[in-house]
Amino acid sequence: MIKQKADARETVDIVEDSDTVDLAIIIEHHQRGLEGFREEVSRISASNAELVFTGSILLIAFAFAFLGVQDLNPITGAAEEMSNAMANPSLTNDVLRLNWLYLNRGVTSVVGDQWPVLKTSRLRQLLMLSHGDECWENSSFDAPSRLSRCPPRLLKFAEGAHQAVASIKASLNALEPAPDDLSSYSGTPTSQPSSSTTLDWAMDAHFETMRILDSVYSRILSVLRCAATEYPTDKEIQLDFEEAAILSWPALLPSAFLASLERSDRNCLHGHSLVILAHFYLVNTLVDTWYMRGSFEIEILRVNALIDSLNDSQLSTFMLWPNEVMKLPLTCIS
Structure with a gap:
C-alpha cells in the first residue's frame, strides 16, 4: 500500500511538472483498441452486439473530444486556442475536419443491424427515449x-x-x-x-x-x-x-x-x-x-x-x- 501511494505521488508530480500531453501515446493506445474493435465488428452477431455497440459509443465520445486536442500539445492549449481564435479569427486553422462526423454515423449501422438484440439488452436505456x-x-x-x-x-x-x-x-x-x-x-x-x-x-x-x-x-x-x-x-x-x-x-x-x-x-x-x-x-x-x-x-x-x-x-x-x-x-x- 505504501509503495502504491508512493508510485501515485510520483505520477502526480510528473504530470504537474509537465506542460504537455504526449498525443502520440494517446493515439497509439487508441489504435490498439481499434484493432480489437475492428475484429469484433467484422463478426458482429447477437453474441457480441452489446460489446460492439459500447465500443461504438466510446468511439463517438473520443471523436468529439479529439476535436479539441488533435491540433494541440499543451494541456492548457484548448482554452488558449479558444480565447485566441475568438479574439483574432484570422489565427484559426481553416482546414475542415469531418472525421468525427463519419465516426458518429457508424454507430447507426451497428444499431440497425442488431436492433432486435440491443433493444432488449442491458444497454436499452441508451436507445429508448421516453420523449420522441x-x-x-x-x-x-x-x-x-x-x-x-x-x-x-x-x-x-x-x-x-x-x-x-x-x-x-x-x-x-x-x-x-x-x-x-x-x-x-x-x-x-x-x-x-x-x-x-x-x-x-x-x-x-x-x-x-x-x-x-x-x-x-x-x-x-x-x-x-x-x-x-x-x-x-x-x-x-x-x-x-x-x-x-x-x-x-x-x-x-x-x-x-x-x-x-x-x-x-x-x-x-x-x-x-x-x-x-x-x-x-x-x-x-x-x-x-x-x-x-x-x-x-x-x-x-x-x-x-x-x-x-x-x-x-x-x-x-x-x-x-x-x-x-x-x-x-x-x-x-x-
Whole structure:
C-alpha cells in the first residue's frame, strides 16, 4: 500500500511538472483498441452486439473530444486556442475536419443491424427515449416567458433560430448554380446523369439537409419553451436536450450533402454547404458536456474562415448569428 501511494505521488508530480500531453501515446493506445474493435465488428452477431455497440459509443465520445486536442500539445492549449481564435479569427486553422462526423454515423449501422438484440439488452436505456420526436413537435408554445430564465446563449439561439433557417432556405431557393459548378460533384450516382439531373440531385440533398436542420432547431426550441418547471435550471435543460437527442443530427445527414462538403472546388453551392454545417455545429455548442466544451466553437470559426475566403457577402452574413450565439455564456448569470 505504501509503495502504491508512493508510485501515485510520483505520477502526480510528473504530470504537474509537465506542460504537455504526449498525443502520440494517446493515439497509439487508441489504435490498439481499434484493432480489437475492428475484429469484433467484422463478426458482429447477437453474441457480441452489446460489446460492439459500447465500443461504438466510446468511439463517438473520443471523436468529439479529439476535436479539441488533435491540433494541440499543451494541456492548457484548448482554452488558449479558444480565447485566441475568438479574439483574432484570422489565427484559426481553416482546414475542415469531418472525421468525427463519419465516426458518429457508424454507430447507426451497428444499431440497425442488431436492433432486435440491443433493444432488449442491458444497454436499452441508451436507445429508448421516453420523449420522441412527436413529443417535441406537439409541445405547446404558450409559455414564452420561460425563455427569459434560460442562459444567454440559449436565449439568443431561441430568438434567431427560425429566421436563420428561413434565410438559408430562401437563399437556396434563389440559387441557380451553373451546371459546370457540379461537374466534379463527388458522390453522384454511378450512372452518368445529365448536368440538370446532377444539379437537381445536389439541390435536393441540400433541401433535405435543411429540413433536418429545421427539425433539430424546432426540437431545441420546444425544449426551451416547454421546460418541466417555470424556472428551469441549467441541468434540467441539459437533461431535456439529452432526452430530445439533439446531438443525433450527424446520423441523419444525406450522404450527398457530406459529399458536397468534401469538394475542393469553391462555388456557391459548396459555400451554402459550409453555412449549413456551421448551423449544425451551433447545436453542439448548446450542450454543456466536458468532452465537447469549446470544440465546436472553434470548428465554427474554421468554417467561418473558409467562407470568408469565398468573398461572398451573403454567405458571410449568414455566419453573423452563429458567431453571436456561441460567444455568449452557456450558464445562467447569477
